[in-house]
Structures are given as structure tokens and as C-alpha cells.
Amino acid sequence: MPKNAHLVLCVDDEVVGLRVRKILLERAGYEVLTAADGYAGLELFAAQPVEAVVLDYAMPGMHGGEVAKKMRQAKPNVPILLLSAYVGLPEEVSSLVDVYMTKGEGAPALLEKLGNLFSLRGASHLR
């Protein structure tokens, strides 16, 4: 595992899905933190130097939109990728996040979009 690996936070109430995603992202060279709901996610987000968030939408207690809003208030520069099983989320939710994609688009799509987030960040840093 490379030393300069990015730290990614995954929030999802689907236990199996979260576990598989963690393995997938670790194989792709990321360092991964997981949370089973929005509250746990926000705690980790505040405590750890998270560089990107992969966020599920439908979760008990607090849905992805609310979680994203709170994260933006805390650290506005951390990119958020909203991952949802639903299609057609409200505009006010999708406009909050950097990337919005539906579950089932496949692992390559997820890795590509997550990678893009970092390269864009990097590019903007260089400028």
C-alpha cells in the first residue's frame, strides 16, 4: 500500500455493500474508513483528515443529502461522491456534491470518478 495513499470515508447502511466497497477501494490504493450511518460518518469526518467521501443516500436517521450538507459546512473543500440506489434525486441534493452516481454502474466507473476527483483537485492545486 503506497504511503501517500488518499484517505477516503465510505458511509453506507448496507453492511455487505460497504464491506465489499472497502476491499475494492483498498485494492485500488486508497486508505478507507467506514461508517454505517450519517452520525458515525460525520464523527469520523470531523476527527480524521478525510480527503474524499463516498456517501450513500438512503440511510436511516439522516439521509445522504443532510450528511453532505453538514460535511460541506465543516470542511467545504473535501470532495463528496454521492452514491445512491435511487435514480432522480432532488436537485438541491445533487447540487451539494461533486459527483453523483447510481449504484450498479460498476466498479470501474466508481474508481474512475473517484480518481477524477483527486486529479481535478490536484490540477486546481497546481494552478
Add this chain to the structure above:
Amino acid sequence: MELKRFQRTLRQAMILPVLACLMLAGVLVWQTHESDTTVGLIERSDQRIALARLIETLVVDEETGLRGYQVTSDPRFLQPYNVAEPRMEQAIAQLRSIAGPTETDLLDRFVKEHQTWHQSFAEPLIAMIAAGGRASDDDINLTGRARMDSMRNLLAQVVSISEQRSAERSAEFRRQTRRVLTALVVLAGIIGLVIGLFTRDRLQDVSVAFRRSIELQRSRAEELFQSEQHLRTTLASIGDGVISCDANAKVELMNPIAQELTGWLESQARGRRIEEVFRIVNETTRQPLENPVTKVQRLNRVVGMGNHTVLIRKDGSELSIDDSASPIRNEAGELSGVVMVFRDITMERRTRAALLANEKLAVAGRLAATIAHEIHNPLDSVANLLYLLQHDPEDGEAKHFLDIAQSELARVTQISRAMLSLYRESKAPVPVDLKDMLDDLLLLMEGRFNSLGVSATSDLPSGIVVDGFPAELRQVFTNLITNAAEAAAQGGTVLVRIIPQHASLSPSGQRIEEGAIVEIIDNGPGIPQEVQDHLFQPFFTTKGERGTGLGLWVSQGIIRKHAGIIHLFSNTEGSIRGTTASVFLASKPIMEPGGD
């Protein structure tokens, strides 16, 4: 004018002329009597004149006789004198009996004069002559002559007075006659006028009454006509078919809608038996149904509408109808006819079917998002696992990944199967395991509960089976569970449980069938009383744009079709607040085909 008054008027009109004539007759009789008296008086005057003249003649006779005797001394010449004497007395007596006071006075003087003449002239003269003496003394003669003249003068006065009286009375009689005539003419005129006026007045009364009664008749006829027109127009403009029959169930009248619906013209149908014009059969069994008119005749009361009635029109085409019939009774309360009202409910049925289909789709739509979520989650895991397997898995990892993928796929299969069974329609009731069905539904809706932040618990004993249409029952429970979850909202709870029911008698003595009660209990805010009253009405919703307002209405229809009972109990107060939806389903229900 009533008959009594009319008769009184007639009597009055007859009696008045009779009375008037009687009065006239009375006047005539009285006047005739008066005339008679006057005529009697005139006659008496004439009699007096005649008697006075007779007395005068007798006096002349006496004098003549006396003179003859005086000249001749022949006693034969004295005969007129002798004869005159008694006659004169008689005549004087007669005249006295009828003389007035003046005449009596004159007569007395005449009698005295005559006596004087008689005693102091005639008798002595006769005696002297009889004694042979001569009686030619002028003095004596002159005295006798003077007496005689006086007597004549008196008699002449009597005659004159009587004549004057007679003339006065004649004049009086004429005056009287004229008066009577005038009085009669005037009286006749007055009576004529009175009779005329009175009769006119009475006749006017009668004619006014007559005119009034004619006008009344006319206005009644007009009213009757108007009212009949009104009824005819009402009948013609009524949106339902109306057929009226006589007591023998023969068609008498059909309104335009009835003609349109049956395909029979009123002119063709009139007089025919109702069964011929209005042929109805049961929608499903195709068995002829008892005609409402015959049914009314049999039961003699209003007959309501039967479900699933098909009217076979004259051309053989068919219409779904609702019908009802009422008896028409005469004043004695006997059945004099039957009126039947019916309407085409084909469109209504189609609309209802469309609404039901719409609601079914709405339920599907409501679940679609949940189902997509439920399927996408495991699919996402499987896709990720496949990617990991493709890219050099570590030792032993591959098997682990495959196991996870398999269990995730099993989840997808289960969900898709549950979803399919929600829409699969069976033709006849089949045994439905309530636990299986409710478990399936809870699985499908897990995501929905999660996203709403509601925790669901269940108490579902296994092995409870009822006969029913599974797709429809799923629709009902999906509705009820969704409602409960939405009411419970964030942090709330929903409990789904089955309470088996054994055949028994309720405390009120009603038979309770064997079956089960499914309860869906939420701890939401409860339903206010004013909302509860409308819950089962179509298009009533508290969910705004998200609801169709058909869910509970359709659910009630489905449960009724299953001969079940659906109830909502709700409380908005404090710790016991929340809503319980309770559905009783019998194990072996007698299906009511009309329930949907």
C-alpha cells in the same frame, strides 16, 4: 255559489211577483168595494129623486082629484085623491128611510105642510062638499093653492138636492175610477220596477256565480294541463330511464331515456308485457332475472336495485344497468300500476375499473423506487465483487467473494419474486399463507422503513392460511403498512401482527367465523376525528400530491369482496396515540363478487 243559496234565490225570484200580484189584487178588490159603495149612493139618490117625483105626482093627483070633486061634487072624482093618500104615506116612509138629514128636514116640512093642507083645507073642503056646500070661495082656494105650491116647492128642493148629490157622487165615482186607474198604473209600474230590479239583482248573483264557476273550471283545467305538462317535461328531462306500467304489468309510458336504453319506441312498447320490453339477465350466470315490476306486484313494496343486471336491448345489444321499481297506489291504497327507474351504469363500471387499475398502478409506482433501491444495493455489491475477482484475488479470497455474491444475488431473486407476486392475478381464490405474504411485504419495504427512519417489528405466527386473491391482499397490506410507516415517521415504530380467530359467538350473539385479524399498529400522531369520517371515501387524501386518495377506498372494496372487515382505530392523545388498522379475514370466506 252553493246550491242552497241558488235555490233560495230561485224561491225569492218566484215569491216576489206572486206577492206583488196579490197586493195589486187586494188594491183592486178594495177599490171595487169603494166603487160599489159610491154606485149604491148614486142609486139611492136616484131612488130619492124617483120617490120625490112620485110624491109630487101623488100630490098633484090629490089636488086634481080634490079639484074635480070640488067642481063636480061627484065623489068618483075624489078617487085619485083617496088612492094617493096611502101610497103617499108609503112613499114618504120609503123616502125617509133613505133620505139624508137635509132631505129629512125638507120632508118633515113637506109632511107638516101636507098635513096642514090635508087637515085644514082638503078634509074640510071634502066635508063641506059632501055636506052639499059650495066651495068656490077664492080665499080658501088660494090658501089651498099656496099650500100646494109650498109642498111642490119642498119636493122640488128634495129632488134638486138629490140630483145635486147624485151629480156629485157621479163625479166622485169618476174621480175614484181615475184615481184607482192611476194608482194601479203607478203601483204596477213600481211593482214591475221592483220585480225587475230584484230579479236583475238575483240573476246577476247567479250569473256572477255561474261565471265564477266556469272560470274556476277553466283555471282548474289549465292547472291540470300545466301540471301534466310539468310532469311530462320532468319525466322527459330526467336522466334515468322511466317506464310506468298498469296493474297488469303492461307498459303505459316510457320516457326518452327509457326508449333509448331499451331500444323500444314508446308507441311500439305501449300495451306490451314489461318482460318483453325490459329483458334482464344476471351478468355472470346469464339467468333471466325477475322483472322489478313483477317483483313489486308480488311484494307490493318498493324494490331496490339488483347488482350485476344486464339489460338486453331490442337489437340484442347489452347494457349494465341499475334498476328499482315502486308501486303506484290509487286512493284506496290498491296497486294501480308500477313505475320503474333504471340507468345505464356501463360507463360507471368502466370508470370504476379504470380507477381500480389506476390505484393498482399507483401502489406499484409507490413501491417501484423502493424496489429499485432494494435491487440496486445487492447488484452493486455483486458488480464490485466481480471486479475484484477479475483482478487477481488473493488466496482463499475468491471463494469468500463468490459466497457473498451468491447471497447477494439470492436477495435480488427474493425481492423480484416478492414483487412479481404482488402483481400476479389469480382467477379464483387460493390459500394464502399470511405470514409468508406479510414477511415478503416487509422485506420489500425494508428500504422504505429505513429511509423514513422507522423501525418495524412483527409478530407473525406461522401456518395461518386464508382463502383469497393474493395480489389483491398484498395491495391492501402494502397500502396499510405504507400508511403506518409514513404516519410513524422519523423514530417511530410500526408493529405488524396476526391474531388467529376461532369460530365462536361474540358477546352480542353474532357468529364469528374462523380466520385471522391482521393488525398494523403505528405510534404516529393519530388521525383527527373529522378526518376519520372520510377515510374510506374515494379521492380523499391527507398526503397531498403524493396520494391518489384511493388506497383505503380500494382496500375496503377488496376486503369486502373477501367477506372481511376493515377498521381503523385511532387516538391522538398523549402516550396512547397512534393508529391501528385491523383487517379480519375468514379462513373460508363466501366471496362477494360485488365487493370490488
